[in-house]
Amino acid sequence: MSNCMSLNRREALQAGLLSAAVLADEHSCAQLLAANETKQQTLRVIAYNVYECTGWPKERAQGKKATALGQMPTRFAQELALYEPDIINFSESPGESVTKAIAEQLKMHHVRFPSGGKWPGTLLSRYEITESQNVPLGFERPKELFTRHWGRAVIKLPTGDLVVHSAHLNPFPESDVRLQEIPAMLKTMAADQKAGRSMLIIGDLNHQPTPPEYPLWQKAGWIDTFKQVGKGDGLTFRSDTPDKLLDYILAFGPIAKQIVEARPLFEGAFRVNNADENSFALSDHLPQLAVFDLK
Numbered sequence: 001m002s003n004c005m006s007l008n009r010r011e012a013l014q015a016g017l018l019s020a021a022v023l024a025d026e027h028s029c030a031q032l033l034a035a036n037e038t039k040q041q042t043l044r045v046i047a048y049n050v051y052e053c054t055g056w057p058k059e060r061a062q063g064k065k066a067t068a069l070g071q072m073p074t075r076f077a078q079e080l081a082l083y084e085p086d087i088i089n090f091s092e093s094p095g096e097s098v099t100k101a102i103a104e105q106l107k108m109h110h111v112r113f114p115s116g117g118k119w120p121g122t123l124l125s126r127y128e129i130t131e132s133q134n135v136p137l138g139f140e141r142p143k144e145l146f147t148r149h150w151g152r153a154v155i156k157l158p159t160g161d162l163v164v165h166s167a168h169l170n171p172f173p174e175s176d177v178r179l180q181e182i183p184a185m186l187k188t189m190a191a192d193q194k195a196g197r198s199m200l201i202i203g204d205l206n207h208q209p210t211p212p213e214y215p216l217w218q219k220a221g222w223i224d225t226f227k228q229v230g231k232g233d234g235l236t237f238r239s240d241t242p243d244k245l246l247d248y249i250l251a252f253g254p255i256a257k258q259i260v261e262a263r264p265l266f267e268g269a270f271r272v273n274n275a276d277e278n279s280f281a282l283s284d285h286l287p288q289l290a291v292f293d294l295k
Contacts, residue, residue: 041293041294041295042086042260042291042292042293042294043086043087043157043162043255043258043291043292043294044083044084044085044086044087044289044290044291044292045085045086045087045088045200045202045249045289045290045291045292046080046083046085046087046088046089046265046287046288046289047089047091047202047203047204047247047248047249047287047288048080048088048089048090048091048247048283048285048287048288049090049091049092049168049203049204049237049246049247049283049284049285050076050090050091050092050093050094050282050283050285051092051282051283051284051285052092052093052094053067053072053073053076053093053094053098053099053102053282053283054067054072054094055067055072055280055281055282055283056238056239056272056280056281056282056283056284057240057272057280057284060278060279060280061278062278062279062280063280066280072094072098072282073098073101073102073105074101074105075269075282076102076282077101077102077105077106078105079268079269079270079282080102080106080287081105081106082268083265083287083289085106085124085126085289086125086126086127087123087124087125087126087127087155087164087200087202088106088108088122088123088124088125089121089122089123089124089164089166089202089203090121090122090123090124091119091121091148091149091166091167091168091203091204091247091285092119092148092168092204093112093119093120093121093122093149096112096120099112099122099124102124103124106124106126107126108124108125108126109124109125109126109127109128109129110122110123110124111123111125111129111132111151111153113132113134113135113149113150113151113166114134114149115147115148115149116135116141116143116145116146116147116148116149117147117148119147119148119149119168120149121148121149121150121151121166121167121168121203122166123151123153123164123166123202125153125155127155127156127157127158128155128156129153129154129155129156130154130155130156130161131152131153131154132151132152132153132154133151133152133153134149134150134151135150135151136150136151136152136188137184137188138188142180144177144180145170145177145180145181145184146181147170148167148168148169148170148171148204148206149166149167149168150165150166150167150168150169150181150185151165151166151167152164152165152166152188153165153166157294158294159294160198161197161198162198162199162200162255163192163197163198163199163200164199164200164201164202165185165189165199165200165201165202165203166202166203167185167201167202167203167204167205168203168204168205168206169181169182169203169204169205169206169207170206171206175207175212175213178205178206178207178213179212179213179216182213182216182217183216185201186216186220189220189252193220193221193252193253196253196254197252197253198251198252198253198254198255198256199251199252199253199255200249200250200251200252200255201217201222201248201249201250202248202249202250203247203248204246204247204285205246205247205248206246207246208244208245208246209224209227209245217250221252222250222251222252222256223250223251223252223256223259224248224250225248225249225250225251225259225262225290226245226248226249226262226263226264226288226290228259228262229259229260229261229262230262230263231263232263233245234262234263234264234288235264235266235286236264236285236286236287236288237284237285237286238284238285239266239270239271239272239281239282239283239284239285239286240271240272240274240281241274242264242266242286245264246285247264247285247286247287247288248288249262249288249289249290251290251292255292258292258293258294259290259291259292260291260292260293261289261290261291262288262289262290262291263288263289264286264287264288264289265286265287265288265289266286269281269282270282270283270286270287271286
């Protein structure tokens with residue numbers, strides 16, 4: 001009788017522990033599903049001029065060593081992954097093998113926009129990229145325009161299609177060329193705008209939020225995500241002591257009403273530690289982050 005009772009007690013105890021383990025596992029799964037559901041209800045977007053993924057300041061020995069050792073794709077991927085991005089734009093992209101390696105580590109789709117010079121663009125997306133077109137003017141690119149990069153893509157979100165323009169405009173201090181580039185872009189965007197589509201412009205626009213360039217975007221109905229919900233100055237250049245806002249995420253259409261967060265990432269490996277003479281940042285620019293609530 002005592003052996004039978006001991007067995008039953010052991011079985012009961014084991015059953016109880018098993019039930020507790022199952023309940024705990026179910027609870028963990030429920031938490032994970034809830035976290036995934038919350039993640040899918042937001043869209044996290046990053047604009048980043050990556051300085052060819054060679055580190056900045058360029059003369060810093062540790063940055064040179066990291067580049068020579070082939071560490072940069074992993075360094076970029078790991079730092080970006082901390083912010084759980086869904087869409088990333090790169091200006092001043094390195095060779096395609098490097099951007100593909102970053103995309104693979106982030107488990108993202110990858111589209112490259114060739115440059116009129118030597119500064120191609122890259123669009124990375126967690127969601128399928130169903131269309132892409134380089135310099136979508138409808139005619140041959142004028143030699144003096146879009147020498148950095150500009151491309152259009154359509155990304156298939158769970159909530160519907162998102163039109164994304166990845167852009168890096170002329171860098172000269174004078175605004176003459178940008179004042180030709182921006183109207184040309186706006187003209188090609190008009191049909192999508194008229195259709196009321198959700199749209200983003202992501203990239204290094206190489207002008208500050210001042211006339212004469214900035215009002216052109218505003219007049220065309222584009223919403224600056226940082227100006228809408230950000231705090232402070234939003235400075236993105238340079239990564240040691242930022243004093244200019246050059247990198248933007250602009251929104252149009254339904255998604256422009258869903259902005260919940262925007263800020264430059266002056267932190268971690270994206271910035272230079274000025275107290276350390278050996279410190280280097282991943283780029284001379286800081287990433288600009290915007291978050292949208294898709295619910």
